[in-house]
Amino acid sequence: MNRIAQGMVLVLLGTAALTSTVFTDLYLNYVQAWFQPFLVASGAVLALLGLAVIASELRLVVRGEQGADDGGHGHGEHGGHDHATAPRVAWLLLLPVVSVFVIAPPALGAYTAENAASSAPPDESASGDFDELGDPASSAPVELKIQEFVMRAWTDDDRAMAERTIELTGFVVPHPDGPDEGWYLARLQMSCCAADAIVNRVLVTEFPGTEEPEKDSWWTVRGTWQEPAGDLQSVRDHRFTVEEMTAVENPPDPYE
Template identity: 65%
Template sequence: MNRIAQGLVLTLLGVAALSCTLASDLYLNYVQGAFRPFIVGAGVVLVVLGVTAIVMDLRQARRGPEAEEEHAHGHDHGHDHGGHGPRVAWLLLLPVVAVFAVAPPALGAYTAANAASSAPRDVSEVSYDELEAEPGQPVEMELQEFVMRAWTDEERAMAGREIRLTGFVVANPEGEGWYLARLQMACCAADAIVNRVLITNEPAPPEDSWWTVEGSWVEPEGGLQEIRDHRFEVHQMTEVDNPPDPYE
């Protein structure tokens, strides 16, 4: 790989970073939205470095063989700094191919079925706002909040309330009903954990399809933190498009 090729690889990497942040929301499939400025900054730096390397090498080529000999002579004192990098550097093109040709989707049902579930917190460390909704409308909640309330809200404020949740469908490997799930990540897709509710009163839609469901929490009889699956009784459900940001 010569210096022009090295510059081209850097430029393509930078363009890939910029295209998935400035031209689309593709980056949300892999990291939190707060990382967008850092990815944009890294993309700009890579493009500048790549273009600079290409321009400098082209200028040197235009100066003729004598300039190339001077350049080579100046780098031959004790070290070999030839114009060719290791062939393994071509592997840097794989992220570019992934973004432009493959565009891996967000994590979905397969990951949710195998990812670690969110764990209950210490009740003393959790506080909740009042559940508010427009008159005659259900309470709009994220699955993350629903699951945490179902585990830790000793006042059971969700009992008897009409609630609206949105998530994707995950099959229940144990055979009873199906899960409405949403992945939650702290930093990137690699650390994602799953929040889910078990639905048994409606047939399972196609796996990985997105739905908004309205219904009620099935209040458990025992202690909250002893419950493994949080049950949700669906009163109405509507299929929706995949959201731009699939994570919570």
């Protein structure tokens, strides 16, 4: 790999970073939204560095050719200038570019949720101080993130969600013990990037129809929390009765 090829690799890497952050929301499959300005800056720096390397090398080539025409007193390969080359393994730097432009790995989904540990109950010192869910007499559904639903189900001693119509959006994860046990509506929560994602999920045991929805499909469901009789934090899977289901397109930001 000569220096011009090295510069082209840098330009392609920078372009991939800019394409996934400026022109699309692809970066949201892997990192939090607040990473965008850093990714944009990194992509711009890589692209500019690559262009600078290419321009510099082209100037040396031109000067070298001119020096050869003048009797060999120029620079570059024709004038005694040694052009450093990178090892062949450097071509592996193109793999991230290929993965973005050709493969475009999707966001983490059901496979990750099946094989990762779900979120654990908070410790006893966790606060159960939550915002009001609106007028308890209202029949309008309360839209919650699955993360908030799970936290309320574990720590809200007032059990404000009881007998309220709750609306949740997530993707379908099959139950490991088979469809007779129901299925999970899940969402992944990440602090920084996809590598630290944890699973928040609710167990749907009653729903319209008889067939479990397709794995990894996204749904907005409306229903009610199956309030447990005992200690909230002793519950492992929070059960949910679905009264209405609507298929939705994958959200731009698949994480919570």
